[in-house]
Amino acid sequence: MKFWPLIPRLILLSLLIAFLVSPESFEFLFKPLVQANAPAIYNQGSLASLTLLHVRMVFFATCAATIVAVALAILVTRPFGAEFLPLARTVVNIGQTFPPVAVLALAVPAMGFGNGPTLVALFLYALLPVFENTMTALTTVPRAISDAAKGNGMTALQTFWQVELPLSLPMIVGGIKISTVIGFGTATIGSTVAAKTLGEVIIAGLNSNNLAFILQGALLVAALAILVFDLLSMLERSLMKWKAA
Amino acid sequence: MIDIQSVTKRYGGKAVVDAVSFSVPEGSIAVLVGTSGSGKTTLLRMINQLVSQDEGAILIGGEDTRGIPGHELRRRIGYAIQGHGLFPHRTVAENIATVPRLLKWERSRIDAKVAELLTLFQLDPALYADRYPHQLSGGQQQRVGVARALAAEPKILLMDEPFGALDPVLRGTAQDELLAIQKRFGTTIVIVTHDINEAFHLGDTIAVMDKGKLLQYGHPIDLLKTPATPFVEGLVGTFDRPFRLLSLGTIASVVEPGDAPGEPIGIDKTQQEALAALMWAGAQVLPVTAEDGAKLGRVRLETLLGQAIRPQ
Ligand SMILES: Nc1ncnc2c1ncn2[C@@H]1O[C@H](COP(=O)(O)OP(=O)(O)OP(=O)(O)O)[C@@H](O)[C@H]1O
Ligand SMILES: [Mg+2]
Numbered sequence: 001m002k003f004w005p006l007i008p009r010l011i012l013l014s015l016l017i018a019f020l021v022s023p024e025s026f027e028f029l030f031k032p033l034v035q036a037n038a039p040a041i042y043n044q045g046s047l048a049s050l051t052l053l054h055v056r057m058v059f060f061a062t063c064a065a066t067i068v069a070v071a072l073a074i075l076v077t078r079p080f081g082a083e084f085l086p087l088a089r090t091v092v093n094i095g096q097t098f099p100p101v102a103v104l105a106l107a108v109p110a111m112g113f114g115n116g117p118t119l120v121a122l123f124l125y126a127l128l129p130v131f132e133n134t135m136t137a138l139t140t141v142p143r144a145i146s147d148a149a150k151g152n153g154m155t156a157l158q159t160f161w162q163v164e165l166p167l168s169l170p171m172i173v174g175g176i177k178i179s180t181v182i183g184f185g186t187a188t189i190g191s192t193v194a195a196k197t198l199g200e201v202i203i204a205g206l207n208s209n210n211l212a213f214i215l216q217g218a219l220l221v222a223a224l225a226i227l228v229f230d231l232l233s234m235l236e237r238s239l240m241k242w243k244a245a
Numbered sequence: 246m247i248d249i250q251s252v253t254k255r256y257g258g259k260a261v262v263d264a265v266s267f268s269v270p271e272g273s274i275a276v277l278v279g280t281s282g283s284g285k286t287t288l289l290r291m292i293n294q295l296v297s298q299d300e301g302a303i304l305i306g307g308e309d310t311r312g313i314p315g316h317e318l319r320r321r322i323g324y325a326i327q328g329h330g331l332f333p334h335r336t337v338a339e340n341i342a343t344v345p346r347l348l349k350w351e352r353s354r355i356d357a358k359v360a361e362l363l364t365l366f367q368l369d370p371a372l373y374a375d376r377y378p379h380q381l382s383g384g385q386q387q388r389v390g391v392a393r394a395l396a397a398e399p400k401i402l403l404m405d406e407p408f409g410a411l412d413p414v415l416r417g418t419a420q421d422e423l424l425a426i427q428k429r430f431g432t433t434i435v436i437v438t439h440d441i442n443e444a445f446h447l448g449d450t451i452a453v454m455d456k457g458k459l460l461q462y463g464h465p466i467d468l469l470k471t472p473a474t475p476f477v478e479g480l481v482g483t484f485d486r487p488f489r490l491l492s493l494g495t496i497a498s499v500v501e502p503g504d505a506p507g508e509p510i511g512i513d514k515t516q517q518e519a520l521a522a523l524m525w526a527g528a529q530v531l532p533v534t535a536e537d538g539a540k541l542g543r544v545r546l547e548t549l550l551g552q553a554i555r556p557q
Contacts, residue, residue, distance in 0.1 A: 144326060144327075144328055144329075144330040145330055145331075145332060145333070147295065147326060147330055148324075148326045148329075148330030148331070148332070148390075149332070150295060150315075150316075150319070151290075151293065151295055151319060151324040151326055151330070152319065152320075152324065152343045152344050152347070152393065152394075153316050153317070153319040153320030153321075153344055153347050154316065154343075154347065155316045158316075158347070163332055163334075166334050167333070167334055242333060242334040242335075242377045242379075243333070243377075243379065
């Protein structure tokens with residue numbers, strides 16, 4: 001990859017780090033947005049630690065969902081698992097059709113307030129994109145290629161590891177990318193049920209009618225989503241170097 | 246020896262290969278020809294059990310193929326798939342190394358084999374070994390596909406239209422390379438082609454298929470002499486069959502003592518090539534020489550014309 005498209009991302013990353021290390025230095029930017037006596041920088045906790053908690057929550061939920069979704073997609077695309085395909089599709093789709101707020105509302109009575117309900121919601125929302133992409137990738141490996149693998153003496157397992165999976169990886173990462181970006185947004189809602197995420201900053205802003213807080217929370221979530229999206233896009237491209245080379 | 250015994254394959258109740266029997270002697274080349282959809286690929290894929298037959302049996306060296314685990318059988322049988330089927334995420338060298346790697350050959354032996362095959366098929370290893378398949382032309386991809394099938398020096402080789410994408414010159418060289426390899430290793434080859442000239446050039450025997458049925462199986466000369474059906478007769482060509490007949494023999498059998506003026510013909514040329522040389526020179530007789538240039542005698546136009554008469 002050429003260097004120059006990286007520059008805007010590096011600038012964004014530096015800004016993000018600078019803002020987290022020393023939010024006060026950016027006070028002048030947010031001052032005009034608030035009334036004279038209101039705080040211009042979020043003051044009910046550390047932005048840096050909320051950001052880390054936010055990232056951690058999305059990371060764990062997406063990892064768990066990826067493991068489950070990829071395993072499920074592999075199972076239902078094997079000859080012996082084909083009959084479970086419609087069932088798996090339905091289950092995963094149901095996860096997606098529930099509105100996030102409803103998932104939280106249902107999970108809170110069972111799990112109580114805190115991170116739990118949000119993790120469940122994030123997990124459920126991350127399943128579908130990864131599952132769909134993995135399944136599509138595995139079922140669209142050209143027939144001639146899997147045939148050639150078998151025809152050259154590979155066992156079913158060797159065909160899977162050496163041919164089908166490597167060819168499907170870029171698309172699987174594409175699914176993880178979508179899930180992660182959705183996750184960053186959805187995690188903010190978790191703060192309505194006391195999850196420790198950047199949603200706290202936005203909610204604090206809404207409660208005290210502080211536009212600067214809302215903006216700080218929203219911008220941080222957006223910057224994280226953009227950077228992680230870029231990172232995963234780079235991974236996706238490096239997995240496809242045989243196509244671009 | 247490949248023994249195909251009354252093999253039938255049905256898809257949706259329809260027999261796409263219908264009670265086909267023939268055997269391919271060890272170290273010989275059998276060519277499958279026939280219309281599109283006549284079941285050639287299906288028949289070929291039953292030999293390595295990529296497709297399993299509904300009826301009948303296939304024996305390789307006397308052993309029923311169904312008694313051998315599929316992947317082991319296929320590591321012993323080279324398979325050049327129709328339309329190459331190269332792995333897009335692996336380099337040319339890695340593609341060719343597929344079966345040797347499965348057989349756990351040593352690294353140095355694999356590398357040597359890859360370089361040897363690339364050179365044989367006129368692909369400079371320094372230039373092509375590390376390329377990915379999409380960086381090759383169709384004809385180059387096809388040659389890599391054939392090289393992959395040959396890599397583990399299999400005793401049996403199945404090839405499905407392996408040279409279809411090559412230009413006539415390269416196709417000629419590739420055919421000659423294949424014949425050379427076949428001679429060197431004594432490989433038994435079953436090859437599918439749509440090119441009837443290729444069939445006559447390569448085949449020790451030719452199998453003609455139509456709508457799943459084997460219409461005729463025999464030596465090329467039998468197909469010319471006694472075509473089993475009008476379909477076979479049409480396939481081998483009616484207007485050029487005298488020339489095809491001449492293409493089956495070398496001039497060694499028609500050379501006679503004596504001398505003649507003019508451009509000499511090599512003893513390894515076919516009778517068809519000798520006829521062409523005589524016609525082009527406007528000569529009744531031309532000298533024949535050995536490979537080293539030594540005079541061996543002469544060949545007469547009249548003799549060749551006599552050879553082109555329908556055999557009885
Ligand atoms: N897996 C399959 N399922 C159903 N029908 C099939 C299958 N494979 C092949 N057929 C059918 O069997 C017939 C023979 O196919 P096959 O590929 O053996 O033909 P072919 O002689 O190799 O043709 P071509 O010269 O076009 O390659 C065709 O009518 C084809 O549609
Ligand atoms: Mg075919």
